[in-house]
Amino acid sequence: MNNPADDNSAPKEQDSACGYQNGGGIPREDMYGAGAKVQIENAVNADKEIGAGEDLSKGTPVLEAIDITKSFPSPDGGKLEVLRGASIKIHRAQSVSLMGESGAGKTTFMNAVSALERIDGGSIFWDGERIDKLFSGAQAARRARFMGFVFQSYCLVPELDALENVMLSARIAGLYKPFKTRKAARDLLEKVGLKDRLKYLPSKLSGGEKQRVAIARALINSPSLLLADEPTGNLDETTGEEIMDMFLRLCSSEGASLLLITHNPDFAKRTDKALKMSKGIILPS
Amino acid sequence: MFPWWIYVAFKQMFPSRRGVSFFAAVSILGVALGVLGLFGTQSVMNGFHAKISQKLRDTTGDVIIKQGGRPISEWKGVLEKLSAYPEVVAAEPCAKGPVMMTFNRVPVFPILRSYDTIRDKSVLPMEKGFIRLGKLDELDDDSVILGQRLAYAMRANVGDTVEVYSPAMLDNVGKDEIPMAARLKVVALLRTDFSSVDSNVALVSLRRMQELYSLGDSIHEICLRLKDPSMDEDFAIRISKEVSPLSVSTWLDANESFLSVIKMEKTMMSIIILLIIIVASFSICISLYTSVLRKTRETGLMCAMGARPWHIICIYCLQGLLIGVVGSLAGLALTVLVMHFRESLVEIMVGRERLAEFYYFSSLPVKYEFADAWRACVFATGLCTLAGFIPALRAAAMRASEAMRNE
Known part of the structure; x- marks a missing residue:
């Protein structure tokens, strides 16, 4: 796959006082100019190879990652290439699963597209805005409102009860409004079946209940995209099924797109598009 | 928020x-x-x-006028002048020194300090209830007021008579003579709640102190108590020229170490x-x-x-x-x-x-x-x-x- 954005310098750590480097926060057509439009279309065509049968009439993708490369220093002093040109495109309200053997680079890819990890090459767009070249502070501010996360370990703050844990995400994103957020959090916890557990501390909740809280927390800011890394990995099969049912239903009802990393082919089948990753590359489905 | x-x-x-x-x-x-x-x-x-x-202020006064450790003979005029200052609450001629005191063959070596029985106000603030047993009014040339802890140490009480020997007595006796102790009746006990005073000080009249130390009409120092003790240094500077060649110091200088x-x-x-x-x-x-x-x-x-x-x-x-x-x-x-x-x-x-x-x-x-x-x-x-x-x-x-x- 050729990367149309190769001509751009690879993302570097921020050096601009305002937090932007070239092109930060600018729609990609404007950023590259008219000539670049062709290249971008190439990228879209490249994506077609990945997402066979997808509907391009859905407009600007919620997430578009093009030819992402990422390597880490290896213990022997060399480089360990984890991502070798991985690309993905996720449209609004679309659910995409990503499977692959351990060490294929799934989590690194998720960290890369969520801008938790700086990439070595390629480009990332959130709702058409190029993200990878933004200053990390600007990335964090956008990520807080744009994305929700669900991890295998629930990562609940142990000192906060279920309701407070859900509202914390809104507080960090700067979207917290005392009554409105509380009501939204209550509603979400009710939707995930924890109406009676609002005031429970995480230590008093079961694994499934904790994950439900984590899902409610991921949805509280009405994010455009949900990233879920093995959300049922710590749960038994039955609970995992229940959680996944509820998760997919909620994503759909809330209109959020989903990138689901999973080892379970049954869960992968229930998403709109199932992708496989191998050796740092997302394979055509 | x-x-x-x-x-x-x-x-x-x-x-x-x-x-x-x-x-x-x-x-x-x-x-x-x-x-x-x-x-x-x-x-x-x-x-x-x-x-x-x-306690140091109470027992030494706020300002002290001395003559380099020597007795002051011309002190009355100075005392009168200093008493006239509105800042001065009390001005007292003072003599003091160590003595040997015995009672029932128990010797102690306290500091004997004069108390001016003639003037109305002493530098010692007796109005603070320093006298616990006996009466201050009964202090005369033949009596003594003992610090309470000193009295306990000697097992002496009000009404007892103690014998006092001063260093000057030794100077004045001739060869093969024995100094005659001054016999003083204990008329009161002093309690200042300041251990170094209560266990180490006794008061006698100024005249008796002058006699014990062979001072004649001289004294060791003039002590002043001021209305506003915080003004002691300023006042000391103000009067230093007036009392020259006498030296002026404050209670702080005297107890600096x-x-x-x-x-x-x-x-x-x-x-x-x-x-x-x-x-x-x-x-x-x-x-x-x-x-x-x-x-x-x-x-x-x-x-x-x-x-x-x-x-x-x-x-x-x-x-x-x-x-x-x-x-x-x-x-x-x-x-x-x-x-x-x-x-x-x-x-x-x-x-x-x-x-x-x-x-x-x-x-x-x-x-x-x-x-x-x-x-x-x-x-x-x-x-x-x-x-x-x-x-x-x-x-x-x-x-x-x-x-x-x-x-």
């Missing part, structure tokens, strides 16, 4: 439905005890300093007790550091949700700051509480008599100074914040992607 990181820091210390975390409670208690130790010691030392200063020892003692004790707060801050640092390591995933998730490194720094520094502030305030409150019951504590721990024996007073004096409280609080809070800063840096350096991998 306060920032979210304040909320998280506060909640980590005071979790929902648990009130206060064990770490926060123990840390706050540690800082409070440190501040109690520091501020309590400083307050007691201030109390000692203030009380000793007051003694007072500087108390100051030094306060400083040294403060430094030693500061170590308690430093140790407390180490504990806070270690606990917070452990907490950072334990909360790796939560920290990673907060970063994923949009937290910036400085937010994470603020969360942990704020915890240190909160521990410092709450601990300091609790420490101040504890100090006031402990000091309120200090007499009972002293009674239980050392006993009043032993306190008086070593520390001059029969009760533990306390004086709170705002500057001490402020310094103790700022020091404790600063150290605790710093203790939070080191783990905060560790937490802030954590990359969200790495933190989430640690699971």
